[in-house]
Amino acid sequence: MAGLRDYLPHADALLSLTAEDLGLVLLELMQAVRGPVFTSSEFEMPLWNANVPQYPPHKRRPVGRAVAEAWQWLENEGLVMADPDQPNGYFCLTRKGAALKSPANIEAYRYGKLLPDGLLQEKLATKVRPMFLRGDYDVAVVQAFKQVEVAVRGAAELPEDLTGQKLMREAFHPDKGPLRDKLAPPGERQALMELFSGAFGLARNPLSHRNVAVSRVEAAQLIGLASYLLTMAGWLGVLR
Structure with missing residues (x-):
């Protein structure tokens, strides 16, 4: 033995x-x-x-x-x-x-253990985490941000042809966005739009359009970010 x-x-x-x-x-x-x-x-x-x-x-x-x-x-x-x-x-x-x-x-x-269930929104835990465990890191990250995109579009009631960064800028526009935080100062509303738009521009878009190597740790971090954005989108949707 x-x-x-x-x-x-x-x-x-x-x-x-x-x-x-x-x-x-x-x-x-x-x-x-x-x-x-x-x-x-x-x-x-x-x-x-x-x-x-x-x-x-x-x-x-x-x-x-x-x-x-x-x-x-x-x-x-x-x-x-x-x-x-x-x-x-x-x-x-x-x-x-x-x-x-x-x-x-x-x-x-x-x-x-890098991506525990308890840190993830339920949709990401059931749909995305299995991809991560299989080692499909780039696919898992793209799918995580897809869930954010679907949630934002639905909460903001915006058309299907709005996607990615354009969708985020429209949904969280600091002056007219349906998901803007009306109680927040102008600077924070601007930062919220940039957070969502920047996350898609930097984390989701490169993986969707070309081959980009993503490590296991990077994938876990990005999926965690997507989970946080998903939580915020849901919260702001309720406040509409």
């Missing part, structure tokens, strides 16, 4: 990982454990029992702390728990942890 040293052959490699990354390595190993319960020592002790130079004795304490920190992260995430039917020190996978059965499942969980 594979152990931590198969994934991290040097102590310094293990110590370079964050608690989350090391925790997910441990989770993958837990999926391969033959029994339904296990202890943390089952994963840590083989590092030292082999007596290899890659894991020297003076690294034992920092490695032990790193493993304990990763274990605590797994508990906090609800992926492992103390087994209620065993003595202290024995753990088992939770239903949530047991559902992450493959490296692909674990990677999807890792990516999903």
Whole structure:
């Protein structure tokens, strides 16, 4: 059965990982454990029992702390728990942890934490987040801003042929826009229009018209921005 040293052959490699990354390595190993319960020592002790130079004795304490920190992260995430039917020190996978059965499942969980459901409008959580988890980052960003466009057009009751930046300038025009915040000072109304228009010009338009590389982190940030704009559009639509 594979152990931590198969994934991290040097102590310094293990110590370079964050608690989350090391925790997910441990989770993958837990999926391969033959029994339904296990202890943390089952994963840590083989590092030292082999007596290899890659894991020297003076690294034992920092490695032990790193493993304990990763274990605590797994508990906090609800992926492992103390087994209620065993003595202290024995753990088992939770239903949530047991559902992450493959490296692909674990990677999807890792990516999903960049874009948690709780930060997204429901439409983006159901329609856009699955695209993000599949790695279709550019498509996910475009679709997120499409939802903003549809919501703005509907709330402002503007014609279908108005799209993108033109739609945003019309809907949020500081003097006549149907979605302008009438109670806000003129400068803030202007800024609101520029926020929506600028977001479409910079974030959505390039991806719609040419091949643009978007990283996972950038995509998560842009989808988060689209969710914020969607919330504002809905709020201002109610105030009309």
